[in-house]
Amino acid sequence: MTIGIVGLGLIGGSFAKAYSDNDEHKVLAYNRSKEVIQAAYNDKAIDGELNEGNIKDCDLILLCLYPQLCIDYLTKMAPYICKDAMVIDCCGTKELICQSCYPIAKQYGFTFIGGHPMAGRHFSGYAYSTKTMYNGASMVLVPEDLNDTKSIERAKKLLSPIHFGKFTICDYDRHDAMIAFTSQMAHVVSNAYVKSPTAKNHDGFSAGSYKDLTRVAWLNETMWTELFLENKKHLIKELDYFITALQEYKTAMENDDAETLKKLLADGKHCKEEIDGITGE
Incomplete structure (x- = not known):
């Protein structure tokens, strides 16, 4: 061949x-x-x-x-x-x-x-x-x-x-919708996360969770700019979901609303269990 x-x-x-x-x-x-x-x-x-x-x-x-x-x-x-x-x-x-x-x-x-x-x-x-x-x-x-x-x-x-x-x-629409969530969102979130001023002082305070979340922050900005803009219809939709969810966590903490915060955290854990096929007790 x-x-x-x-x-x-x-x-x-x-x-x-x-x-x-x-x-x-x-x-x-x-x-x-x-x-x-x-x-x-x-x-x-x-x-x-x-x-x-x-x-x-x-x-x-x-x-x-x-x-x-x-x-x-x-x-x-x-x-x-x-x-x-x-x-x-x-x-x-x-x-x-x-x-x-x-x-x-x-x-x-x-x-x-x-x-x-x-x-x-x-x-x-x-x-x-x-x-x-x-x-x-x-x-x-x-x-x-x-x-x-x-x-x-x-x-x-x-x-x-x-x-x-x-x-x-x-088909191409399903591909792009899924990739917006499984790949592109991960790159956007990781890239934005490391922009915190606190990141410069992470040494000695970071472990696996920090490494997992920041791994793809280092990227090819030329390639990803093209990919993000080509797929902005699906990516912006996923960003809207994410921003709404983050605001719910922020509001619960601002209001010292432990009950709501605990429910939000439990909901996220259950989503992960469902995605990965984990059976909780």
Whole structure:
């Protein structure tokens, strides 16, 4: 199988290393930085550079750039892609890219499916990519037609060398609504939390809960700005829920209302138990 990978950051680099671990696969890659391309050559993660001349040989093309850059790349390269190929993007939001790329694929006769590998690391960039990053992780697939089982099964087969643990199939609106809660909210809250002046003096007073809540405050502000704004419809809705809940805790404490505060805390604990399937006493 020949795989084309567009973008050799953490996501694309990890795909390249995983596929190249099997000699049966040929990996071609495009990356703006020639230093990264050379590093991938040195690691034997790629077999060549992806271009207009050889993209037609690819069975699978993975778009691993920021959403708008993925759209721009596919718009430019679509005329050279084989009609038997499948293109899957790996962006963090789906509405914009799916609405843009479904028509491009239809025009040129190849298959496009939205994708989102649910895996990552604290640091970004090719240097931090690993061949095992996706082992056991979930891969979200967003086909244009949820009943297109042929394309869905083909995507799963093309991705099988990556060893995902689970595939989740949904439309782009459901994907973006869920990601607003499970990923984007966590980044917003963490990033805002560390802005407290008290954070500068945390050393000696912090343990696991502080580390858990602040882990994703360190982020790529360029990428997350694009993702937040693309998904603001769903993210603002989640922020409204959160701000309302915080105000309830604040009001209870301002009023020394122990009964209400205890109920709010119990409600949150019960929500966590229900989510995780924990049976309380």
